Amino acid sequence: MRRLRTSPAGSLAAGLVLLAVASAAAVGVWLQFGERHALDTRYRAGGTAAADRVDITASIQRVDAAARELVLRVLVTPRGSLGEAGGISPTRTLTLQTSPSVRGDLTFPAHSRISTVDVPVALTSGSITDYPFDAYDAALEFGAVQGGEPVPVRMTLTNRDALVAATVDAYGAEGAAVFDVELKRSTSVLIFAVFMMVAMWALAVAVLIGSWFLVTRGKGLTWPALGWMAATLFALAAFRNTAPGMPPIGSLLDYIAFFWAESLIAFCLLTVVVMGMRQESHPSQAPERAEGPP
Incomplete structure (x- = not known):
């Protein structure tokens, strides 16, 4: 039976991943200990x-x-x-x-x-x-x-x-x-709120990239993609309402990320629908096949 060999590059990458995970866990424990100490x-x-x-x-x-x-x-x-x-x-x-x-x-x-x-x-x-x-x-x-x-x-x-x-x-x-x-x-609330803002922008950019691909490739009305965009649009609103402390609408969180992410996703969804309708209404003519010899 042949033994699998791990390349030096693969071992180094695995070691770096383990080091990153351990460092993140250590930082998390340190932050939690600091908050626990503050409460005590x-x-x-x-x-x-x-x-x-x-x-x-x-x-x-x-x-x-x-x-x-x-x-x-x-x-x-x-x-x-x-x-x-x-x-x-x-x-x-x-x-x-x-x-x-x-x-x-x-x-x-x-x-x-x-x-x-x-x-x-x-x-x-x-x-x-x-x-x-x-x-x-x-x-x-x-x-x-x-x-x-x-x-x-x-x-x-x-x-x-x-x-x-x-x-x-x-x-x-x-x-x-x-x-x-x-x-x-608290530090945990601040970290989670910043993560929320980053995640909102990341999802908005993901929808933008998907929309650009659908429109430039002339995909028409691709229903799974449209469903994903619409679900993201409404999921962001529910995600925003999970912010600790229940901030009212119009807070800095909204003006930095939520309003813009929702607007961008809604614009992309509308653009894909309009361009898809045009593509479905005027499909490109398929080239005629050359007739072979009788």
């Missing part, structure tokens, strides 16, 4: 060590760029003499005073069990029409008053929305915890 990062402000204090644990649950707000889940725990049963309820009425961007102060009656509260927070600056390169700001400030007297606050903030990346500047100011938050699309 805790930002702390008002680092008081007083035994009698109010601990606030807050997490960004969801960012709604279209509504220009984020949902902040807040859990308040009074410590020391300010709370009962390990912080389950306050000894006196506890009020959290918040920044103007947070919709209203939070009040917890005395001797009542404290539960988590979802608080809407208004976003400033930025516009969703810049998707996927849009960015927003949010100002969070929490102070506590119990029984008419201010009490020290220690607060922790985390981001739980995997679709956005948060950059936080945390500090304390006059007994309150302050967070200046900048929100932008």
Whole structure:
């Protein structure tokens, strides 16, 4: 039995392919680890060590760029003499005073069990029409008053929305915890959005090349090709609607790729149909065969 031999060029190509795959996988793992680390990062402000204090644990649950707000889940725990049963309820009425961007102060009656509260927070600056390169700001400030007297606050903030990346500047100011938050699309969302734009243009160019071939070769009405073009036209609309974060129509994604890809495909489809109709209506005359000898 003869043994197959692999040429040096083939071995080199296979090695390069394996190296490229391994490199891509390594970059993917590194990017995923970075995003996981960002979601696990805790930002702390008002680092008081007083035994009698109010601990606030807050997490960004969801960012709604279209509504220009984020949902902040807040859990308040009074410590020391300010709370009962390990912080389950306050000894006196506890009020959290918040920044103007947070919709209203939070009040917890005395001797009542404290539960988590979802608080809407208004976003400033930025516009969703810049998707996927849009960015927003949010100002969070929490102070506590119990029984008419201010009490020290220690607060922790985390981001739980995997679709956005948060950059936080945390500090304390006059007994309150302050967070200046900048929100932008996460790396995975940005990569997927860029891939969508590249794929839209690639499909549009593929349809353009196919149309040019059909028209220049006089293929007439080639129904499989027309079906493929029409399917691509409608598939792009469904593909565009899978963009993470559900950006509205008219965003940067549309003006860079989607509108132009749809227009080009529709133009190519119409051109192929019109030229195919002309070809089918006026077929070329087949050359007459020469008669042979009787």
